[in-house]
Amino acid sequence: MPDSRADAARLLEIVNSAWMPQALRTAAELGVPDLLADGSRTAADLASASGAHTASLHRLLRALVTIDVLVEDDDGAFALTPMGGLLRADVDGTVRAWTIYQGRDVWDEWGLMREAILTGRSGREIAHGEGGFEPLRDDPRRAATFNSAMAELTRLSARAVVAGWDFGRYPRIADIGGGYGELLGAVLGANPGCRGILFDLPHAVEAAGGHLDKMGVRERCEIVDGSFFEEVPGGADLYVLKSVLHDWDDGRAAEILATVGRAMGPDARLLLVERLMPERMQARPEHRLLARADMNMLVAHAAPERTERQWRDLLGGSGFDVVTITPIPGAATAIEAVPVSAG
Numbered sequence: 178m179p180d181s182r183a184d185a186a187r188l189l190e191i192v193n194s195a196w197m198p199q200a201l202r203t204a205a206e207l208g209v210p211d212l213l214a215d216g217s218r219t220a221a222d223l224a225s226a227s228g229a230h231t232a233s234l235h236r237l238l239r240a241l242v243t244i245d246v247l248v249e250d251d252d253g254a255f256a257l258t259p260m261g262g263l264l265r266a267d268v269d270g271t272v273r274a275w276t277i278y279q280g281r282d283v284w285d286e287w288g289l290m291r292e293a294i295l296t297g298r299s300g301r302e303i304a305h306g307e308g309g310f311e312p313l314r315d316d317p318r319r320a321a322t323f324n325s326a327m328a329e330l331t332r333l334s335a336r337a338v339v340a341g342w343d344f345g346r347y348p349r350i351a352d353i354g355g356g357y358g359e360l361l362g363a364v365l366g367a368n369p370g371c372r373g374i375l376f377d378l379p380h381a382v383e384a385a386g387g388h389l390d391k392m393g394v395r396e397r398c399e400i401v402d403g404s405f406f407e408e409v410p411g412g413a414d415l416y417v418l419k420s421v422l423h424d425w426d427d428g429r430a431a432e433i434l435a436t437v438g439r440a441m442g443p444d445a446r447l448l449l450v451e452r453l454m455p456e457r458m459q460a461r462p463e464h465r466l467l468a469r470a471d472m473n474m475l476v477a478h479a480a481p482e483r484t485e486r487q488w489r490d491l492l493g494g495s496g497f498d499v500v501t502i503t504p505i506p507g508a509a510t511a512i513e514a515v516p517v518s519a520g
């Protein structure tokens with residue numbers, strides 16, 4: 178009989194891994210990484226600075242050593258590793274808000290995957306009684322964490338997107354559902370001749386001005402709030418939707434494309450920046466990342482990450498012709514399209 182102990186160990190490592198996001202989220206929320214910004218500190222010192230229970234915090238710190246977030250020195254003080262440093266608030270490449278958002282704000286939604294699969298509804302809707310982005314409307318703390326989390330993830334890929342696609346051809350660029358404007362800011366930063374329109378719901382655009390200011394592009398950017406199910410600003414040469422349509426099922430995504438199509442002039446282009454799911458999944462790290470993203474969409478939005486064929490079907494059925502599909506290495510895929518009448 179084959180020895181299944183190695184398989185059991187591999188499986189249990191996955192099953193039992195839920196402590197890690199919670200440990201990371203707890204450390205980030207307590208501000209431990211920021212308290213370690215200037216060097217190592219003891220558990221007692223960190224506990225008194227963060228208001229934590231010393232013995233319990235000490236155990237958390239020791240646990241974080243095992244996943245390469247902290248190191249413990251010979252005197253029992255703890256310091257950040259380079260990876261742990263990315264849990265600090267204001268460092269280049271920070272993923273602090275994403276860590277807190279995943280571990281705190283959407284943890285309950287992941288726990289409802291079974292119900293989501295059984296019903297086709299999102300875990301978010303089942304948990305909160307309303308789905309999509311509704312839970313952000315009256316919860317400024319959750320909205321700020323989500324918008325910062327999205328900006329963090331987008332920051333990690335924005336340079337590659339800006340380098341991998343020629344935005345400079347378009348004098349006026351609208352970022353629809355652009356959040357805090359992280360991608361638009363990077364595009365305008367790299368293309369001083371371009372102007373931008375940032376469009377999103379009030380929960381996002383309310384704080385976007387300060388964000389674009391920090392990025393040095395505020396004066397070239399108009400900020401407009403509204404819903405892309407109703408109307409989006411006209412007059413742009415390029416309409417960018419990054420990580421927007423993946424939040425919606427085909428019916429709702431087609432409605433968004435219809436609104437954007439109505440705003441587009443005859444020479445305007447549409448650019449989707451999205452993930453492409455493979456036709457067939459394999460047990461590979463890249464596919465695992467895509468599977469995580471797809472399951473995230475399932476529990477949060479009852480919406481799918483799409484294959485190239487599904488993107489083509491969605492766009493074709495919504496009155497757009499795909500012009501180019503450009504992989505952005507390590508980031509996403511840029512899908513350029515034009516309204517059929519303009520093709």
Ligand SMILES: C[S@@+](CC[C@H](N)C(=O)[O-])C[C@H]1O[C@@H](n2cnc3c(N)ncnc32)[C@H](O)[C@@H]1O
Nearest residue numbers: 310327331354355356377378403404405419420
């Ligand atoms: C996954 S986030 C992507 C944010 C940004 N494009 C990025 O990639 O960093 C989806 C965005 O769509 C926005 N959104 C959701 N519903 C919207 C609506 N009805 N009208 C305008 N924006 C909306 C959300 O507020 C959010 O900023």
